[in-house]
Amino acid sequence: MVFSLNILKTLVDLENIDISYLKERLTFSGFEVEDVKFNKKIDNLAIGLVTECIDHPDSDHLHLLKVDIGNEVLDIVCGAKNVKKGVKVILAMVNCVLPNNVVIKESTIRGYKSYGMCCSLKELNIDDSYYPDDIKNGIFICDEKVEIGKQDVFKTLGFDDVYLDINVLANRSDCLSYYGMAKEIASLVDRKLLIDDKLYNFEKLPLKRNCKSATSKCQKLDFVELQIDENKTSPQWLQEVLRKCNVNSISCLVDIGNFVMKMTGQPIHVYDLDKIGKYKNIIVRDDVETTFKALDKKDYQIQKNDLCVMFDDNVECLGGIMGGEHCACDENSKHVLIEAANFFHQNIRLTSKRLNLISDSSTLFIKKVNPYLTKEALTLFINTCKLVFKKAKVVSISSYSKLKPFKNKIPFSISKLNNRLGSNYSYEEVKKALSSLRIKLYKNYVIVPIDRTDLVEQCDIEEEVFRFYMARNINLTLDKMPITVGSLTDEQHNIKKLHNRLTNLGLDQIVCFTLISKQQHELVQVFKQEEPFIVSNPMTADHEYVRTDLLPSMIETLNYNVNHRHTDLALYEISNVDTKNGVKNLLSVGLANFKFNRDKLEFHKFDFYDMKGIFESVMDVYKIEPNRYVLKPSTNDFFHKGISADVFINNKLVGTFGLVSPKITSVKPYFLMELNLSSLQEVRVNQQKMKPISSYPKVSRDFSFILNNNVSFNNIIDVIRKTCGKNINSIKLFDYFKMDDNQTSIGLNVEFVNFEKTFTDEELKLMSNKIIENCERTLNIKLKGE
């Protein structure tokens, strides 16, 4: 909220206050001053009285003026429409430099001398938004009471004001008003408060018991009936104050209502009783369904939970938001009812949002208005009426309240405060801080002022002391912090290892958006049973589905890079996904085109076996041995049936990797993988133990087979292992090529081991022959060369 320093000065003694000190004090007490604005001072200005104004003979819009600036009378040629004899104007004299860097010079305009310029507010770089149109479109006309002559014009006219843009935090809605902020400033900079807080003597008024609320969302109603002589234009001082509050001047009564709202933070509504006519009761309801024409002349559909102020059966005001057109106060209003009430912030928020109807009043109610201060606001209203109107008679009052009494007594302990803040404030220090903030300190409790409804328990008082002294007297220390062991869970530790492993393999990590489009979601799913969450209020259709898989994001990222001329890619992502079945941790990997080394000298086109290698590295990180998982050709239609694998552990699908199916024409032939890391984490692995090493020499034999396409490398390995059992140390592929569409030649190096003795040639020959025989018999394959 923007505060005018000049207005604050009428409420708290800020004579000679240093603005930068005030700014610092506020900022470090929880009221960040985001901006300080003021009009830059301009020299060589004067206020002049136009003593003569005639039309320029050679122009249809210029005027020839004589302007009296006290010690001399100047000839001025002026083009403004609103200039006339007798008005007082701001005159920029010769040598005056205007904000747009124009220098005023003695000049001749169509044959007539001009020794200066009458200024508009725009020319002086002063905001004219809240001035009448003739001032906006012409020159500024000063109040007739100001004295003419060379002077500090900005000071004379109040343009020297300073505006503080203060960020009022959500718990301090009391400071969304001048009174609240003035009290806060008075406390913080130790200055005297000038606010007259004497309440009007409402008791002496005739009491009408004709108002009530039928809803708990309105617990306080105060109406004052008023009779005035004439609702004319507001006096200059009131218009000026409202302008500083960015409010347009309408009529006296409305202006006073706005003035009271800005000063006290209590919204005021004025009903024209003559328009309403006879009524018995005023009742606030939240169960009305009707059409309501508001002050802005628009129709609004009222529904349940909208708070309506009803005079008998008629809705005359949408409580806390806007009054009705029917009983709107105008220049003829003489007999009025002034309302100061409290409406529940949530109802106002929802109604205001639904109807897209926002007023100064609703903005305040949404942020919570103190319900205990309606009488204070009405007092200011009545007092202001007495200043503004010749005749203003308070006729009656009508009140309703279901409020619990304000609880101003709060248990409080200084030792607890020091323990929680880590401070060592003395009793005197705490007392000083609290009394500055108008909080009275007793032995084991405090009494808080009624305008601070945010103070309800010990910690609120601690905060007051904390912000009053800022960080002073607080020891920065780790003392009294519990000593604990910092550690990662096994799962977190594995993920950390996996990040390091994958980056060491040369893969770049990507971080993607959780929200994806429907099309992306439908493109690929590895774990098909997952049902996605869908956002009900997405910003765009691109971010609507909560992803169940990481591959859509991986494909998007690969595409983005390929389209930006980075065609050779190896990327991974590790992320949780949330689905209706719960949270799981996934890994995705994407490979595209080539892997280069030595610049572009050496390269390798990514293939299935690169991805398989990455897959096995992941298994290594999770210490899952190859015999714990099974790879089967993938049944997922997104993948190439012949160049992909589904991974199963204990018959459960834990992931898929391979080439994108050529049938998926919208995606380039990337190699992709998605693995469920949560499933891998669940696999129980044994503690690594040492295996004995044979002290007898290992012997190896080479075998070359020719096999049909229906036999796999794994089939042969299985047969060999079954044949020789524990005598096999390793089986290594040393040769592999496709002879034609049906036949493949394969070369295997088999290494034998024996823990008891050295193999004899006969034993080796026997094993070799058995291997050949078993392979030929069970797999129907041939030894090469036979």
Add this chain to the structure above:
Amino acid sequence: MNIENLNLDEILQEIENAKSKEEIERIKNKYLSKKGIFLSIFASFASLTKEEKVSIGARINKMKMSVEDKLKQKELSQFYEEINQRIENEKIDISLPSRKQKLGAKNPFQLVVDDITEFFLNMGYKVADGPEVELDHFNFELLNTPKDHPARDMQDSFFINQNTLLRSHTSAVQAHVMQDAKGQVPIKIICPGKVYRRDNDATHSHQFGQVEGLVIDKNISMGNLMETLTLLLRHLFGKNREVRFRPSYFPFTEPSVEVDVSCFNCNGKGCSLCKDTGWIEILGSGMVHPNVLRLNNFDDKKYQGFAFGIGIDRIAMLKYGIDDIKGIYTNNVEFLEQFAKEGE
């Protein structure tokens, strides 16, 4: 062959003049082979007297040894000459690119998470985790932000339905941790994670990261919080950084503070990074509100604690000079690979 016909100097000169391995071999054959000159002289010894045999034999042997030495010497020098030539021929351009395993890069988001996590692990914290699709109950209500709380307007969230949303802050994990602890202390956790708000510009993305911190025990104080954060910010931005605290408001902490660090770009003099203030706003924190303790079954008379939340993306942007938050989520490899060495 007669010994008198042999001139040692001539033979040595002949060896010296040899130009190639072959020539040396030929000379070697000429003098030292079975049919060579020296052996043939010995063969002619039969006619000589015993005395002659001794004296001439000694002369020939001496001569033969000199020839052998000279040949060895010559062979060696010839070998070096050839090796040197070979070495010269085999010379490569050592400035050509090397063969190395490319190191992959971690996203700067991860670098910041890893850095902060390591810092807190060393301080004895554990790492907590929570769902991203979260119940309103955990995201707001258990954090002292009931449905009608005005602060609900401060954040615009993505809702799945009335009671479920994408978490708008990692503070939601606080509630899970406290519920799981069942009133037992100490709690000392951080939680790095993704959060979601309906926001979009150069410094805001609808998805961003936070690291939440929560400590609850008997005597945890504001002083503990301020020291912890001071140490953290000096760890992140350099040990000469100054840290200041401004009172603020969050529904789940009281007192609350916003924390600024002196600008590391200009050292506090004022620049475009710190908008001429000399300070950079970095995180929000405070003492856990007693209501939050009570709502999560902790006895607020016995226990107190602090909490903080720090923006991961903001730290990454400040630390690495990233000007648009979208760079983090676009994952252009040209962007990513600049950070490869940071991840080691």
